[in-house]
Amino acid sequence: MPQPLLEMRGIVKEFPGVRALDGVDLVVRAGEVHCLLGQNGAGKSTLIKILSGAHDVDEGTILWNGDPVSFADPQAALATGIATIYQELDLIDGLSVADNIYLGHEKARGGVTRDRDMNRSARELLRRLGHPEIRPTREVGSLSAAGKQIVSMARALSRSAQVIVMDEPSAVLDPDEVDGLFRVVEDLRSSGAAIIYISHRLEEIRRIGDRLTVLKDGRTVATDLPARETPTAELVTLMTGRTVSSVFPRRTTTLPEGAPLLSVDALTRPGEFADVSFDVRPGEIVGIAGLVGAGRSEIIETVYGARRAASGSVTVAGRPLHNGSVSAAVSAGLGLCPEERKSQGLVLDDAVYRNISLASLDRFAQYGISREGAERRAAHEAARSVDVRPDDPNRIIRTLSGGNQQKVVLARWLLRSCKVLLLDEPTRGVDVGARAEIYALIRELADSGVALVIVSSDIDEVLGLSDRVLVVADGRVVHDGPSDAIDASGVLDRILAEHDSTPIQEEDIA
């Protein structure tokens, strides 16, 4: 057997109070896609941050082509030939797309940047990723999460590295874009590079992976498994240590007939979406499917008042909401769990319980003075209900793994007892086990009479969870019907039909 390109042996990493990695082994060969699996908090991101030089290692060795190496900082790992796409988007909002791609290895002569060269090759990389519509001169801060993810990928490609690490790159992408990503991954593989691929979506691992390694609680529990053949049940058991049965809970009660709780009428924002109308009755879950950039997030943000509608109206329980006012929406009982948790959702340096209670402070306060005990208890309970790990309400958010941070955002809105809850990508980056629990919880909420709107890039999730599904393409609702009357390919067909009939917008991904 040829010498592995990269070997990590007995890696140990301790953070104050947690042993995140406790002797992990990882062996990666050239020309393979090596998948890394594990529950939220298993240590995947920590492991790859050690590989990329972002964290120091406490114990263990890294061999590169058989020679021991140590990476004191990210620069060293990049110079060796390891490029990383981190789980948290790590771009500079104020810089252009091209500047971000070439940050740290700018094309320059004598320190003077050659912008035209950088723009040209950035355009080339973006085209290779299937996104020629992202202009290299555009400011990154104005891109959507998916657009940013694509820029991160372009950046990793620009390094022409031998090992490319991708930490949940597909979490914010829609199926189309995942296809594009996989084409690039295959290119890289056949050119002899190795890819370390992290994802909670098993079907992706089946499609693209060669071998896989499973982590659990900071240890390698299985390695060298064939990515395609290993049965799902076995993988889930390896990851969680238990068996997880049916994912989507079915509706137990019949949907009450009656007046809609939330009613959206002809909502329009030029350039984003037009003439969007739908109703949600109490107890109903409405899913919004569509490609990233189709206007889904924009729609629910407008419903919530965070964006001002150009025309149209939003009515809650028969009373129209003031256009463009979040506080009006909130006092009418609306809640929005946003898409981008880092920038929109969390106070990173505050404790878990305080982040959870943030949206419900009134409930725990008397004359403006908060009742800590009650607040902490309720928040802790909400955290448990979505399975935030570790189970410690006082932990600082920053020290939680990506998936667990997402669960905290969700817990906040579950605690808030809204009448209408809008969830944007509720299970992004959440592992299989916890996902089932979250689905059950969402269904429970619906059963208790809450009206829910769910946006997700995962079509199966939308179809499995919701009672009714709206398909959005290019800012228009192209389908509205019960979710058991349509399947995933049906949804895609509707989207594609719309795409073919309208010219693709220049700023599709924005």
Next chain:
Amino acid sequence: MSASLQNDPSLAVPAPAKESRGGSLGPVRNLGLVIALVILCVVGIITAGDRFASTDNVVTILRLAAVTGVVAVGMTFVITGGGIDLSVGAILALASVWATTTGTQDMADSIGWIAMVFSALLVGTCAGVINGVLIAYGKVVPFIATLAMLASARGLAEVIADRKTQIIRNQGFTDFFGAEPAGIPVIVIIFAVVTAAGWFLLNRTTFGRRTFAVGGNPEAARLAGIKVQRHTVYLYALSGLTCGIAAVMLMSRTTTGSSTHGTGLELQTIAAVVIGGTLLSGGRGTVTGTLLGVVIFTTLTNVFTLNNLSTSTQAVANGVIIVIAVLLQQQIANRKT
């Protein structure tokens, strides 16, 4: 985005798509400043007539703007890189005193006045490096580190000068920097050169690109392989260097070195940088804006002086103009999106 939205992260939503390029903030944002400047000039012409709109007066304004302007260019880098430098005035004073001690002046007499220039630049840069090292490696908050430098640099300047004003007796120095080729004072030329160099450095070099990155998101910059700490030291060193240059300019304007030079300079420069459009939180900065900011403040002072108004009224007007300029900029930026 309104303040209330920012305070509640759960409600915050990304700002609407912007089309401006990150580094060199588009002309749109500077438009507000240009309008403010034009209004100011109109007021000047109405109230002071030819006394305002003369070549002499324009040169006077530029000469006044030069010292603040040079320091403000350095400050633009520090603030864009996510920091703040409160010690600029004090460093300027220290550099001016150091460069005019009897020792330095004796040396200047034997090897040429360049010795004075060189010592001013060196003192400024060293003080900047100390700031940078404390902040980058010592993990002292920029506000505190440079506040400490403010106190100690001015203190040291007082000790060295013994609280006396040191007169420059080197004729070569005063002749060179006092010259006015083609009617333009040398210090105004230095101001122009420093501003142009600053613009180039910020917008056209890897150093500039990395400054935006370090200020915008230091962790992301680190992950991209940038030596964030070293870069931070460079930024403060640069600010110190501009203080050294400004010290030389002020020395030539006043033919003295003094521990009271540059008092209040930190506030003037920070105000100019911020109304210029550089974000106090880092990651966005513009040298052109800073230039406009400095010229606006100086013109305002000029208009007030020509009309014999008190400095207190002027201070109030300064405050008002900061608010107006920022409001105008936001208006224009919003309309654009």
